[in-house]
Amino acid sequence: MSQSADVSVGDAxxxxxxxxxxxxxxxxxxxxxxxxxLAAFFEERGREVRIDEAGNVRAPADDSVLLTSHIDTVPGDIPVEMTDGELWGRGSVDAKGPLAAMAAAAIETGVSFVGVVGEETDSRGARFLVEDREEPDAVVNGEPSGWDGVTLGYRGFLSGEYAVSTDSAHTSRPEANAIQDAMAWWQAVESAFSTESEAAFPSAEADGNADGEEGASADDDAPVFEQVTAKPVEFSGGVAADGLSVDATVEAQFRIPPGETAAGIRETVEDELESGEIEWNEPIPPVMETPRSEVARAFRTGIRRVGGDPRLLRKTGTSDMNLYAAAWDCPMATYGPGDSELDHAPNEHLDLGAFDRAVAVLEHVSETLQS
Incomplete structure (x- = not known):
């Protein structure tokens, strides 16, 4: 489906x-x-748009490229204000800066656009999208990379809950209770992944030019990107309500680098079980796009045209691009204005000059991929 791009948005x-x-x-x-x-922005400019069953804002048009970013934010009340050319407020960086830049570029160039919901939790918007529409020719996912950076890789994600229970006993007894079992299990898990990382990556130096590509550079988190990160996010335990047992649970998350699998991580974790059990959630696979794709090349050219020195990045977290890459066999990248160090931070703010430059870059990328 295509729609003409005969409406100019403008910086204001x-x-x-x-x-x-x-x-x-x-x-x-x-x-x-x-x-x-967001939907009104498209309607006012004559674009077809609807809010789908998942809550996504969908403006279908030229599928040479799909521009997509997320509408939701993490909680947090940051007063919205303009100061010295910067916009302060929750979501200004993650990811309403990329979202608004993509909406403007989609209007200017006539390409497809989707604003998705739920990215900060279960990615329900992206999951619905890949099941509900055909594969586009290319995807640009919206997350902060800095206006002169483009992200080609993300680690995957695996989470689960460990649960253990022991009979209640007097605290003077030497036997370990469930809380101690949970603590010992987590220490063993951390040790297992620490040992694997040290064996695989004895040096902590960052990579040089990624894949030897001109203008390509790895981000400073390169050694971390190539490792499994294990993180407990919630720990609870105590005597059960009936007083007959001590129960403990650990909510744990694992980041999956390219070259590793969720199955391999599960095996390592379960090898450390001496008691209790783990219930796993559905994993998200890692993604690493080539810097030689037409999308990456278009970004390098576009960033240079706006006066920047392109940076190719790999991020240690996970994004909706992981789901798109798993479902669709097309070139893709993640891009957007903003400093990712400010994601979820109490001082989240976006430079408006960088926002304007990002819109220009996205317009160039979209026009290049349309040709």
């Missing part, structure tokens, strides 16, 4: 959209008001 309208989106709170699960404002 793009910035107005950005401010409106940041001013409308949209923590995960409460994205509707923000989605309606």
């Amino acid at each position: 309208a793009a910035r107005d959209l950005l401010v409106d989106l940041v001013e409308i709170p949209s923590p995960t699960g409460d994205e509707r008001a923000c989605a309606e404002r």
Whole structure:
């Protein structure tokens, strides 16, 4: 499906959209008001748009490239204000800056656009999208990379809950209770992955040019990107309500680098079980795109045209691009204005000059992929 790109947005309208989106709170699960404002931006400019069953804002058009970013944010009330050319507010960086920049570029160039919901938790918007529409020719996912950076790789994600129970006993007894079992298990898990990382990566130096590509560079987190990271995110335990047992649970998350699998991580974790059991959630696989794809090349050219020195990045976290790469066999990358160090931070803010440059880069990329 294609629609003509005969409406010019302009820097002022793009910035107005950005401010409106940041001013409308949209923590995960409460994205509707923000989605309606985004949809109105397309309706006012004559574009077909709808909010689908999942809550995604979908503006189908030229599928030479799909521009997509997320509407939801993590919780947190940061007063919205403009200071010295910077917009402060929750979501200004993650990811309403990329979202607004993509909406403006989609209007200017006539390419397809989707604003998805739920990225900060279960990615329900992206999961619905890959099941509900055909594969586009290319994808640009919206997350902060800095206006002169483009992200080609993300680690995958695996989570699970460990649970253990022991009979209650007097605390003077020497036998370990469930809380101690859970603590010992987690220490063993951390040790197992620490040993694997040290064996595989004895040096902590960052990589040089990625894949030898001109203008390509690895981010400073390169050694971390290539390792499994194990992290407990919630630990609870105590005497059960009936007083007959001591129970403990650990919510754990694992980041999966390219070259590793969820099955391999599960095996390592389960090898450390002496008691208790683990219930695993559905994993998200890692992704590493080539810097030689037409999408990566278009970004390098576009960033240079706007006066930047392109940086090719690999991120230690996980994004919706992982799901798109698993479902669709097309070139893709992640891009957006903003310093990712400010993701979820209490001082989250976005440089508006960088936002304007990102819109220009996205327009160039979209036009290049259309040709």
